Amino acid sequence: MRRKTTFATVAGVAAVTLALTACxxxxxxxxxxxxxxxxxxxxxxxxxPAFNVYAMEEAERVYQEDNPDFELEIIETPWExxxxxxxxxxxxxxxxxxxxxxxxxxxxxxxxxxxxxxxxSEMPGDAVDFSEFPEAVLAYSTHEGVNxxxxxxxxxxxxxxxxxxxxxxxxxxxxxxxxxxxxxxxNGEDILEQTGKPMLSGTAGSADLLTIxxxxxxxxxxxxxxxPTIVDNEAVSAAVDIYTRLVESGxxxxxxxxxxxVGSFVNSNVVATMQGIWIIGSIQTAEDQAGLWQVTNLPxxxxxxxxxxxxxxxxxxxxxxxxxNSELAADFLGATFAGSTEFYDSILASSGAVANWQxxxxxxxxxxxxxxxxxQPVFQLVVEYGxxxxxxxxxxxxxxxxxxxxxxxxxxxxxxxxxxALAEAQSTVEFAMQ
Amino acid sequence: xxxxxxxxxxxxxxxxxxxPSGGTSPSAGRFSSLGxxxxxxxxxxxxxxAALIFIMxxxxxxxxxxxxxxxxxxxxxxxxxxxWFNYERxxxxxxxxxxxxxxxxxxxxxxxxxxxxxxxxxxILNNPRLRFRAMWRTAIFLPCAVSLVSYAMVFRxxxxxxxxxxxxxxGISVIDSPVNWLGQTTTAQFVIILGLLWxxxxxxxxxxxxxxxxxxxSSIEAAKVDGANAAKTLWYVTLPQLKPMIxxxxxxxxxxxxxxxxxxxxxxxxxxxxxxxxxxxxLYEISFVGNPNFGYAAAIxxxxxxxxxxxxxxxxxxxxKRD
Numbered sequence: 232m233r234r235k236t237t238f239a240t241v242a243g244v245a246a247v248t249l250a251l252t253a254c255x256x257x258x259x260x261x262x263x264x265x266x267x268x269x270x271x272x273x274x275x276x277x278x279x280p281a282f283n284v285y286a287m288e289e290a291e292r293v294y295q296e297d298n299p300d301f302e303l304e305i306i307e308t309p310w311e312x313x314x315x316x317x318x319x320x321x322x323x324x325x326x327x328x329x330x331x332x333x334x335x336x337x338x339x340x341x342x343x344x345x346x347x348x349x350x351x352s353e354m355p356g357d358a359v360d361f362s363e364f365p366e367a368v369l370a371y372s373t374h375e376g377v378n379x380x381x382x383x384x385x386x387x388x389x390x391x392x393x394x395x396x397x398x399x400x401x402x403x404x405x406x407x408x409x410x411x412x413x414x415x416x417x418n419g420e421d422i423l424e425q426t427g428k429p430m431l432s433g434t435a436g437s438a439d440l441l442t443i444x445x446x447x448x449x450x451x452x453x454x455x456x457x458x459p460t461i462v463d464n465e466a467v468s469a470a471v472d473i474y475t476r477l478v479e480s481g482x483x484x485x486x487x488x489x490x491x492x493v494g495s496f497v498n499s500n501v502v503a504t505m506q507g508i509w510i511i512g513s514i515q516t517a518e519d520q521a522g523l524w525q526v527t528n529l530p531x532x533x534x535x536x537x538x539x540x541x542x543x544x545x546x547x548x549x550x551x552x553x554x555x556n557s558e559l560a561a562d563f564l565g566a567t568f569a570g571s572t573e574f575y576d577s578i579l580a581s582s583g584a585v586a587n588w589q590x591x592x593x594x595x596x597x598x599x600x601x602x603x604x605x606x607q608p609v610f611q612l613v614v615e616y617g618x619x620x621x622x623x624x625x626x627x628x629x630x631x632x633x634x635x636x637x638x639x640x641x642x643x644x645x646x647x648x649x650x651x652a653l654a655e656a657q658s659t660v661e662f663a664m665q
Numbered sequence: 666x667x668x669x670x671x672x673x674x675x676x677x678x679x680x681x682x683x684x685p686s687g688g689t690s691p692s693a694g695r696f697s698s699l700g701x702x703x704x705x706x707x708x709x710x711x712x713x714x715a716a717l718i719f720i721m722x723x724x725x726x727x728x729x730x731x732x733x734x735x736x737x738x739x740x741x742x743x744x745x746x747x748x749w750f751n752y753e754r755x756x757x758x759x760x761x762x763x764x765x766x767x768x769x770x771x772x773x774x775x776x777x778x779x780x781x782x783x784x785x786x787x788x789i790l791n792n793p794r795l796r797f798r799a800m801w802r803t804a805i806f807l808p809c810a811v812s813l814v815s816y817a818m819v820f821r822x823x824x825x826x827x828x829x830x831x832x833x834x835x836g837i838s839v840i841d842s843p844v845n846w847l848g849q850t851t852t853a854q855f856v857i858i859l860g861l862l863w864x865x866x867x868x869x870x871x872x873x874x875x876x877x878x879x880x881x882x883s884s885i886e887a888a889k890v891d892g893a894n895a896a897k898t899l900w901y902v903t904l905p906q907l908k909p910m911i912x913x914x915x916x917x918x919x920x921x922x923x924x925x926x927x928x929x930x931x932x933x934x935x936x937x938x939x940x941x942x943x944x945x946x947x948l949y950e951i952s953f954v955g956n957p958n959f960g961y962a963a964a965i966x967x968x969x970x971x972x973x974x975x976x977x978x979x980x981x982x983x984x985x986k987r988d
Contacts, residue, residue: 311953318957342956346738435848436937487847488934491825631955634939641938662758663955 271300273560274330276308276316282512283334283384283547286578290567293574301563310336314343321347331555332564335380337371337546338629341457344374345627351379352551355558358565367446367622368587372548379550381564382587385508386546387617388443389526392503393496394605400425407503408527409540412444412473415530419482422502430502431477432495435485436641438633439544440477440505444470447542448535449621452632452660457624459632459664461639462650462657466535471640471649473532478644505529507544508585508613511604515583521603528616541619546587585613628664635659733963738956751964760939761965764947767854767940772922775858780914783866784907787873788899802874809868817931820860821847850940853933857941860928865921869914876910877903912984916977923973944969 277283284305291303308316313333320328329350335343344351361369364382372380392404400422407418419430433440445451450466453459461467477483484501486492495501497517504510514524528540549568551560567574568588575591578584586592592614600606626632635656643652733751735742745751755761789795790802808816823829824846831843846852880903888898904911925943929935935942935950942950944965952962 315953318953322957322959346956435845485845485848487825487845487936488821490822491827494827627956634950634955638938641936659760663958665754 270556270559271298272302272304273332273556273563274304274306275332275334276306276313276330277334278307278309278313280307282509282582282584285582286383286584289578290563290571290574293567293571293577294563297566301559306330308333310334314339317343317347317350321350326350326552326554329552329554331557331560332549332551334383334547335372335550337368337382337386337548338625338633340371340380340548340550341374341625342627342629344372344379348374350553352553352555352557352560353377353379354381354551355561358561359569360565361569363569363589364587365589365617365620367543367620368546368548368617370622371546371625372550380548381568382546382548383568383584384545384547385585385587385613385617386543387508387585387613387620388447388506388529388542388544389508389613389616390503390505390529391496391511391514391524391526393499393520393523394525395523396422396426396428396499396502404525404527407530410530411533412530413533416473416476416480416482419477419502420480423481426502428500428502429484430482431505432484432486432492432501434489434492435487436637438637438640440483441467441470441474441636441640442633443505443529443542443544444473444532446621446623447529447539448532449537449539449623450535451623451625452636453624453626453628455624457626457628459626459628459657459660461632461636461660462654466532467636467653468649469532469535471643471653474640475643475649507546508609509545511609512583515603522605524603525605525607526609526612537621539619539621541616541621543617543620579610585610587617589614589618628660631660631663632656729963729966732960733967735960737960738958742960745960751961752968754961755964755968760942760947761944763939764942764944767942768923768925768944770854771858771861771925771943772919775861776915776918776922778858779862779866779918780869780911782862783869783914784873784904784911786866787870787877788903790870791874791877802871805867806871807867808864811864813864813927814931816864817860817928820856820863821932824856847933848937850937853937853941857928857932860932861922861925865918869918872910872914873907876907880906908984912980915980915984919976919980920973923969923976 275287277287284307287303287305291301295301314336317329317333320326326349359381361378368382368386369378372378372382390407392407394404397403397406402418402422407415410418415430423429431440442452445466448466450464452461452467474483478485484495486495493513493516496504496514499517499520504514508526511526514520529542531540532538549564551557551564570588572591572594575584575586575588576594576596579586579596586597591597592611597610597614598608599610601609636653638659639647639652639656642655643649732742734745734748736745736750737743747753786805790798790805792798795801825831826843826845826848828846830846831840834840835843844852846856884902884906885898888902893901924945926945926949929941929943929946930949933941935946939947948962948965948969951958951965
């Protein structure tokens with residue numbers, strides 16, 4: 232009897248072990264018809280429930296009007312997790328775990344397409360008319376002539392200013408429209424002296440403002456072939472000089488984290504902020520400042536070839552995975568994110584998601600004056616700015632470049648020689664590229 | 666104490682058993698005796714655990730070793746030429762040396778302070794005459810029950826330029842303008858060390874408390890009778906008996922500090938200019954933030970493993986004087 236129990240125990244333990252091992256096998260049912268399993272369902276990975284996930288839900292609703300059987304299964308996945316998941320799935324070759332559609336940060340698009348081409352699908356047929364998107368935005372998701380993404384979130388950069396503080400110092404938004412950085416600094420010094428408030432704030436050592444400046448001239452940290460061009464690059468040196476002047480004159484308040492950055496303008500500690508248009512979501516959390524903000528274009532880097540008043544920061548695009556029901560996915564994206572004014576109008580009102588799709592900008596909803604921004608038709612302005620943003624190559628090593636330049640800015644502000652620090656940044660990126 | 670001999674003889678028995686006379690295979694006969702069958706059952710019990718440990722621990726470690734010998738981006742990996750290329754690469758990687766140096770700095774400064782502090786606290790809280798003993802113990806232990814991410818966030822808010830710490834220091838006129846704690850190399854590292862102390866001192870203290878409970882009070886009383894003061898009692902009577910615990914906490918803290926990630930990632934984000942970044946944080950950046958270079962990351966993790974192993978070996982050698 233006792234022996235029997237012992238063997239039963241052994242057998243039980245062995246069975247559990249086998250079952251545990253079998254868990255790693257994965258679900259065989261995925262794949263074939265796409266990640267959703269049945270032919271009318273698409274799975275989507277996206278972050279931010281109030282913004283991207285909400286937009287997807289609205290798109291589902293719009294698409295269902297003509298395709299009543301259609302369904303979306305949206306899985307909220309923060310950006311860092313999404314990137315980690317994509318990397319591990321690609322690395323392990325478990326491509327049948329991919330969703331049909333996933334959201335991709337524009338700045339990370341090149342990196343992922345170049346490192347893991349096997350996780351993306353080409354847009355099939357002519358479901359999406361890419362000519363209706365700004366060229367600069369398409370460049371993020373285009374690799375070797377093939378476009379892998381439908382641009383969504385608009386990253387066009389604006390200068391948002393507090394009109395009441397400007398007025399106090401005798402300025403208007405017009406004084407900050409179509410100006411150069413020299414004029415911006417001169418105005419900023421005067422306003423700082425009169426009101427005690429710096430013009431801008433930014434996370435210390437962040438290269439955001441620098442990359443915004445660079446793109447406004449059509450320059451990047453990388454050349455067309457993706458090689459780093461941090462050293463001996465007139466635009467980079469000029470942008471670093473402007474940044475240094477901003478900090479040293481006290482016009483740019485450096486803070487340590489994103490929450491502090493948002494806090495600086497929500498708490499009226501600075502006069503303005505320069506950022507991708509998506510920042511207006513954060514600005515509008517300060518309800519007491521309604522009617523006191525306006526937006527305008529960016530200062531121009533004078534003397535630089537190709538200098539404009541327009542640039543971008545951030546933004547994201549929808550990609551179709553290699554495991555997708557790609558016909559349906561492309562048709563869905565083409566009919567909503569790249570083809571429905573009704574859709575963009577509905578998400579604009581409730582989430583402030585501005586379209587990259589140019590025809591959306593012509594609709595009445597975009598021309599609507601925004602009370603918070605003193606009656607300005609901000610969305611129409613932004614779509615119009617977006618068409619004038621110079622196109623650049625972010626390269627596969629955008630994040631390495633950005634981090635190296637961020638470190639260089641910190642050491643330069645601490646007294647290091649500009650050219651030496653930039654040369655070191657260049658060698659850091661080159662080392663990472665080996 | 667005498668060793669029980671019976672179980673030993675049963676396991677040895679199959680070896681000395683005579684080979685089966687007309688058996689087909691020797692192994693079938695080996696387990697035919699009663700002792701043999703018992704041994705077989707023993708192995709059956711061991712196999713699941715051993716297999717799990719092998720599959721979950723050793724196989725990944727072996728794969729990581731193979732990975733550390735490979736180069737390539739994304740999923741296109743191939744064996745390096747020469748094989749140790751990733752290890753060679755480390756020698757010229759300035760960020761690697763910087764993060765290694767920073768991690769060592771945390772180790773050298775924070776671990777001794779923390780362990781001494783934990784010892785002192787444990788001694789105070791072990792005093793049976795102390796009032797509200799349970800409350801003090803809980804209060805000091807509680808920080809290590811707090812989520813790593815949330816405490817890092819709280820520290821970051823407290824040490825912001827317009828945060829609580831600056832407000833208090835300004836209020837009592839210690840400083841006359843806000844200090845940018847997280848924006849300067851030295852202060853950022855200081856905040857990380859402070860965070861580590863707050864989070865882990867109580868944890869180590871609990872080990873010492875457990876150790877102190879096991880010390881026979883009569884040895885301490887004897888020391889008192891002989892006229893030793895509190896400090897001498899601690900040094901000559903208590904500490905020697907706590908040695909195994911001190912060794913354990915030292916090894917765990919060394920191991921933990923060398924793998925430090927959360928504080929560096931959440932509290933300072935490695936800044937300014939990567940100067941407070943720990944080596945594990947750097948490893949994460951190589952794998953997931955920039956272009957994934959898993960081969961190089963695996964090589965760095967093996968170097969961490971070697972450093973941990975060497976330091977632990979030294980500590981065991983120094984700390985364990987048993988004959």
